[in-house]
Amino acid sequence: MGMTITEKIIAAHTDLEEVHAGQFVYAEVDICLGNDITAPIAIEQFETLGLKHVLNPDTIVLVPDHFTPNKDIKSAQNAKVLRAFAQKHQIKNYFEVGRVGIEHVLLPEKGIVVPGDLVIGADSHTCTYGAMGIFSTGVGSTDIAACFATGKVWLKVPETIKFSFQGKLKEWVSGKDLILYTIGKIGVDGARYKAMEFGGPVIEALSMDDRLAMCNMAIEAGAKNGIIEPDSCTEEYINSRAKRAYKFYSSDDNCSYSDIHTYDVSNLSPQVALPNLPENVCPVEDVSDIKIDQVVIGSCTNGRISDLRIAAQILKGRKIHPSIRLIILPGTQDVYLEALKEGLIEIFINAEGAVSTPTCGPCLGGHMGVLAEGERALSTTNRNFAGRMGHPKSEIYLCNPAVAAASSITGKITHPERIV
Template identity: 65%
Template sequence: MGMTITEKILAAHAGKDSVNPGDLINVELDLVLGNDITAPIAIKEFKEIGVKEVFDKEKVVLVPDHFAPNKDIDSAEQCKMLRKFALAQDITNYFEVGRMGIEHALLPEQGLVLPGDAVIGADSHTCTYGGLGAFSTGMGSTDLAAAMATGETWLKVPSSIKFVFKGPLNPWITGKDLILYTIGQIGVDGALYQAMEFTGEAISALSVDSRLSMCNMAIEAGGKSGIIAPDQKTIDYVEGRANRPYTVYKSDEDAEYAQVYEWDVSNIESQVAFPHLPSNTRGISEVGDIAIDQVVIGSCTNGRMEDLRIAAQIFKGHTVDKKVRCIIIPGTQDIYRQAMREGLIDIFIEAKAAVSTPTCGPCLGGHMGVLAKGERALATTNRNFVGRMGHPESEVYLSGPAVAAASAIAGRIVSPEQL
């Protein structure tokens, strides 16, 4: 019996010829990631176990991106702890404000994650890197501490679910719409502790940006990871960024899957997730008349160049509705600069949108877009739980960048075709 791409990567990093779902294995890691919320806890645990040095200063990545730039004294202390540890350990890949970006946009951009890698991060959306054909998953801060010390982690090999997307994509449809549709079909626990493998001609048609967006939200279906086998688009993306060797894996024809789903994407329209679950999805034609107070375009899900280009295409010649606050957050400094070079920032400002330095702030209700009681936001972020973006009596709807931009202009949730 053959192996899936996930099983092949895990076998290689466990020093085994093969693994099976349910096996408990020790895995050597290519990268270990922490941010300003999760890493301080890990740093305390790291010191508690008496380890003097991280296993490899090149393979530990620390990014202050959640409450940075610091929003208050507590967040300043969190980031200070990260900074002091990074300097003391001579961490190569510590990204300070001005150099940093939203972690899951930054690491692929910097060539730190490559196809075939095994990566853990103390952040649930670490599954993003499956968009490059890596096995990546989120873990807790104590797991991060152990990984920083040893360069290894232990885990149970997940079974895999195969999602086959057939047919041509409709206008404005991106990976965000496909993953929202998927979560809507299988539910928030539909892939519990399983590897979600996305394939089919529609996936091949997606940009790398869209693939990263899809894998980013695997956790919202309970997935252990999301993954897309590398193709020429992947290789073209990483070739200019990689500074070390990498291995491309693909699933065997006779690999065994726990389940297989097949969908015709020509039947999939722009998706909107209603409060208070990412699985509470509807096609844009079923949304109805829903007024909004705020739009956020950004986050580790949709703050990449493709997202900003789509948004700018829609904003050009239009103005944000007077009743709406629109906040646009490029995922990294390089994305910000590229958007400036292409004139996108000027389009956003001309449209009366606010453009922010890279931060996760509004996604988790931290800063730069917190909602008041009774307010309603449409966001390209990944979660819309109760109180996720502020007051527990606020509401968050999720969409892709096209619907978000069109809705900011209309003052209610609409598709670009409805403008």
């Protein structure tokens, strides 16, 4: 029997020729990621082993991105724990404030993760890197502690669901809309424990930024990983960035899928996920005129340069609605600098938006835009659980950057075609 791309990458990280869904393996890890929330627990766990050294500091990446620049004293203490651990173990992939970006925007951009890798991260959105033909999955703090010591992770090889997207996307429809639509179809546990493999002509035509946004939200369908077979788009993205040799894998024709879904998305509108689950999805037209208080553009889902470009295209020469607070977070310092050079930041500030240094901040109600009781946000982030962005009685709607920008101008959820 043939193997899926997910099975092939996992097999290549064991001493087995082949692995198949359901099999239990102990796999070698290429990159192991932690952040300022999850790594402090991992470091405490690692230290219980009494080891002097981590197995290989070059496989460890520490990204203090959630509550940085430090939002309070406790967060500063946690950031200090990361900094001290990175220094002690000579971890070169530690990113201090001023160099740091949102982890899942930063690692692809810097070429730290490369096609063919097996990556684990103590952050659920580690599945993002599947867009580059990587097996990449979110785990917990103890998993990465064990990996610091041994370089390995325990895994059950997942079944794969294949999603084939047919047709041609309309204007203002993006990778974010494809993944919201998909989650709406299969539900928040529709791919629980499974791999989601995205393909078809629509994916082949999709930019890497959009592919990253899609795979980022595989976890919102419960998946272990999202993955896209690498192609010329992947090659173009990675060849100037890669820090290591890389390898392209693809699924065999005779591999086994647990399910295959084919969607014709030619008539798909921009999608919006209503509170309080990412599966509560509808076309933007169905919810136009819902009033909002705050708009957030950024995050590990939509904080890349093409996301900012499309927002700027809509906001150029316009002002946001007087009752709206617009917060824009470039995903990394490089994204920020590029946006500055292209004049996007000037457009945002002239539109009366607030532009922040890269941070996960508002996505999880941490800082830089926490919601009050009864407030409603429209956000390009990935989760709309009740109260996630602040007060337990606040609401979140999810959308793509174009819808977010258009809605910030009208003060209510708006299709971009009504503005431009």
